[in-house]
Amino acid sequence: MLPTEIPPHQPEPVVHTVLPGDTLLGLAMKYRVPMAAIQLRNNMGDSEVIRVGDVLDIPDSTDWKNASPFWRVHVVKAGETLSGIARAYNVTTEELRAVNNLADADLIGLGQELVVPLDAPVIPASPTPASVRTTAPPAAAGAPTVTATPLAPTGTVATPAATPTPPSALTEWAYEVARLINQVRAQHGLPPLVYNETLAQVAQAHASDCLQRGWGSHTGSDGSTVKMRMLRAGYDPLYWSECWAHTVSPQSALEMWMNETPPNDPHRRTILSPVLTEIGVGVVKPDWGYYFFADFGTPRR
Numbered sequence: 001m002l003p004t005e006i007p008p009h010q011p012e013p014v015v016h017t018v019l020p021g022d023t024l025l026g027l028a029m030k031y032r033v034p035m036a037a038i039q040l041r042n043n044m045g046d047s048e049v050i051r052v053g054d055v056l057d058i059p060d061s062t063d064w065k066n067a068s069p070f071w072r073v074h075v076v077k078a079g080e081t082l083s084g085i086a087r088a089y090n091v092t093t094e095e096l097r098a099v100n101n102l103a104d105a106d107l108i109g110l111g112q113e114l115v116v117p118l119d120a121p122v123i124p125a126s127p128t129p130a131s132v133r134t135t136a137p138p139a140a141a142g143a144p145t146v147t148a149t150p151l152a153p154t155g156t157v158a159t160p161a162a163t164p165t166p167p168s169a170l171t172e173w174a175y176e177v178a179r180l181i182n183q184v185r186a187q188h189g190l191p192p193l194v195y196n197e198t199l200a201q202v203a204q205a206h207a208s209d210c211l212q213r214g215w216g217s218h219t220g221s222d223g224s225t226v227k228m229r230m231l232r233a234g235y236d237p238l239y240w241s242e243c244w245a246h247t248v249s250p251q252s253a254l255e256m257w258m259n260e261t262p263p264n265d266p267h268r269r270t271i272l273s274p275v276l277t278e279i280g281v282g283v284v285k286p287d288w289g290y291y292f293f294a295d296f297g298t299p300r301r
Contacts, residue, residue, distance in 0.1 A: 014058040020188050023255050024048045025069060032061040034071030036115045045113065046075045048251065052187045070118040071099075076108050089116050120248060170290075174200065174281035176250040177294055181271055181279065184258060188272055193296070198235045199280025203242075203295040205229070207282035216246050216291050226295060239298040241270040246291055253292040270296055 016027060027050075028035045035048065037059045050056065074085060082102070086093045096102070099117045108114070175195070182192040206229055210216040218226060226242040245253040257267035270276070276296040284291050 014060075016056045016058055018050045018052050018054040018056065020052055022050060022052075023251070023258070024050055025251070025255060026259065027056070027058070028069035031058045032069075033059055033064050034067040034069055034115075036071040036073045037064050037067070039073040040113065040115075044073070046073045048072070049183070068117070068119050070120055072116050072118060074114045074116050076110055076112040076114060078110055080108075082108055082114075085114065085116070089118065091117060170283040170285065173250050173283045173290070173292075174204075177253060177281045177283075177292055178279050180250055180254045181294065184254065184271060190272060190274060191277075193279040194277060196235075196278040196280050196297070198233050199230070199278060199295045199297055200282065201280070202226075202229050202233045202235065202282075203280050203293040204282030204284075206295075207244075207284040207291050207293045210291055210293075211284040211286055214286075216244055216293075218242055218244065230295070230297060235297060236300045237297040238300040239273075239275050239296075241273070241276065241296045243267045243270055243294045243296075244292060246286070246289055248289045250292065 014031065016022075016031070024035050024038060025048075027038060031038075038056060039045065039047070041057045041059045074089070076085070082096055083093050086096050095117050096114060099115050102108070178193065178195050185192060206220060206226075207216075209221050213221050220229065224232075227237060227240050230237050230240060243253075243257050245256050247253050247256060254271075257271055260266070260268045262268075273296070275298055277298045278296065280295050282291075282293045282295075
């Protein structure tokens with residue numbers, strides 16, 4: 001009698017229903033697969049957005065041995081070349097060819113999905129050109145309209161010297177921090193925060209102060225608190241708070257704040273506070289990464 005043939009082991013398919021606080025990177029780390037594996041399996045393209053209630057197929061980690069969780073998908077856009085994509089993500093053309101089994105570096109097509117092998121979160125250095133937003137994003141329907149108030153003259157406490165507005169890319173990142181925070185709030189059934197330019201100026205001035213002295217803190221170089229800085233700018237808060245992070249991208253900053261474990265989760269509770277109504281964000285670039293400062297407030301009416 002011939003022995004019965006034993007079929008190769010087939011792992012049980014894993015599905016994950018997205019819960020409040022889940023992020024794509026968090027799921028990649030949890031299941032020990034790269035973000036790209038989840039993106040490809042679920043036809044997400046290059047999107048990293050997941051929503052509460054989404055049901056995601058999680059691929060087998062054995063198919064992605066030695067892959068970093070930060071690997072992500074890039075969808076080829078018109079006019080892009082493999083060498084240009086490599087430069088944008090600070091990887092080599094050879095790495096892209098090897099990971100994607102490309103025989104010819106010149107043969108990539110519009111809409112093609114490429115896996116980018118990253119060891120850390122990276123925002124492309126040369127994204128596809130897009131219109132740069134120079135004003136605050138519009139408030140959500142039904143939200144109060146906020147008029148930005150210019151910085152008021154300072155009192156007797158010295159204020160750090162003013163610094164120029166950051167480059168447009170960093171300004172876009174400030175809006176991106178606010179967008180991501182509102183996305184998380186929506187997942188928890190909370191209304192969006194209105195972007196307030198006065199709070200943004202307060203956050204940017206403090207970020208620049210921290211950059212000048214070489215380290216970040218909630219306390220200014222003159223000993224100021226976030227409430228003091230808001231009052232100087234003419235913003236009288238009924239409620240106020242601040243989140244700051246030294247990291248590489250808006251998404252990474254949000255994950256640092258949201259991945260706190262209760263009851264030691266002051267940043268997470270700030271982001272999910274039902275009493276805070278407005279936000280402004282400042283971004284600066286030190287030698288490594290970026291300082292992200294998000295100032296939250298509810299004005300005294």
